[in-house]
Amino acid sequence: MSMKHFLLVGLLALISACASNQVLDESLSESELYLLAQQDLDANSYGAAVEKLRALESRYPFGRFAQQAQLELIYAYYENMEPEAAKSSADRFIRLHPQHPNVDYAYYMRGMTSFTRDRGIFERFLPLDMTRRDPGAARDSFNEFAQLVSRYPDSRYAPDARLRMVYLRNLLAAYDVNVAHYYLKRQANVAAANRGRYVVENFQQTPAVADGLAVMVEAYQRLAMPDLAETSLQVLRANYPEHPSLDGDSFRHHVEPAKRERGMFTTMAGDLMGKVMTPPSRNAGTQMEREMQQQYLQALDALPREIRAPAQSEEEKQGRSIWSRITFGLFD
Structure with missing residues (x-):
């Protein structure tokens, strides 16, 4: 390990130690703690907000801000990239306050934690096809949003939950189509036909139904079942x-x-959902490259002038990768 790596690890450890050694004044009142937590949330300091909200809940469990602090703790955990803690806090709030007027928010955030569970930094910046990933989190999120919509159909969060459910249903259907294509590749034609029929029967009005029918036609042709193949082909042609x-x-x-399916699901969750993102032209670069370049420029502008690297020539810039630029050469 190079000296740069040692310095980076030491700096991160020092920052972590400083953050963990912060001690809140025991004399702070309930309202003061709540106000400080609000300031941290407004400043996007979610780790500090978590500490203050937890302190408020433990010191004043029956205070007037206790229930509101529990709700905001769910949000703080979520934004601090602690999905399991956020989901646990949401479950706890639902269990303790089932009649609270804002309990629908806890249901919504529980669905959101599952919705974003598999969307870490790699999924944000790398062109990964989510329809080829484990669908467990997508199924959990769909069921949790469905519970919100069924229990609180007039909730302010219900419209957004319904849109996300449409997206998740399309994603789950496309996942099953990918499984069916895998079966075809492995010559497991009976399994492929059954999976294609499952998509057609259970995911009506999704883009994957057409692919499910095509899988059925191909599988039945391979199985020498011309009647079923022709029936499926007629349905495909008609619809x-x-x-x-x-x-x-x-x-x-x-x-x-793969290319056709990947195009349907490159839209990020924040663009939701009914909006189809037009693929950028090849000479404009990919969405991933533009986002990474923008984040790199923002990080560069935020650096103090004293530690900025000297300007480089165009030849040097072209010789460096995007990853090298973003990490400022620490891992070269």
Whole structure:
């Protein structure tokens, strides 16, 4: 390990130690603690806000700010990238205050923690296809949003939850189509046909239904079941005449429709949902590259002038990768 790495680890350890050694004044009143927590939340200092909200709840469990602090603790944990703590706090609030007028917020945040569980830093900056990932978090999120919508249909959070449920349903359907294509690749034709039929029967009105029908046609043709293959093909032609597998009167199934599927699900959760993001032109760069470049420039502008690196020539800049620029060369 180089000296730069040692310095980086030491700096992070020092910052962590300083943050963990902060001691709140025992004489702070309930309102003072709550006000300090609000200031931390407004300043996006979510770790500090967590400490103050937890202190408020433990010191004044029956105070007038106690229940509100429990709600805001869910949000602080969520923004501090502690999804399990946020979900645990939401479950606790629902259990302790089932009749609270703002309990719908706890249900909503519980769904949000599952919604963003698999969307870490790599998923934000790397072109990963979420339809090929483990769908466990997506299923949990869908069920939790569904519970919110069924219990509190008039909640202010219900419209957003419904939009996210549409997105999650499309994602789960596309995941099952990917599984069916995997079965086709492995010559597991019966399993592929069953998975395609499952998509058609259980995910109506999703874009994946057409792919499910195409999988059924291909699988039944391989299984020498012409009647079922022809029936599925007729349904595909009647409902999805523009499907890529249809070429005039002939059928040619695309076993790997990764590019087409990935385009449907590159929209980030914050853009929700019914908005289809138009892929950028090739000469404009990818969305990932633009976001990374913007974050790099913002981080560079935030540096004090004393520690900024000297200006580089164009040849030097072109020789460095985006990762090298973002990490300021620490890991070169």
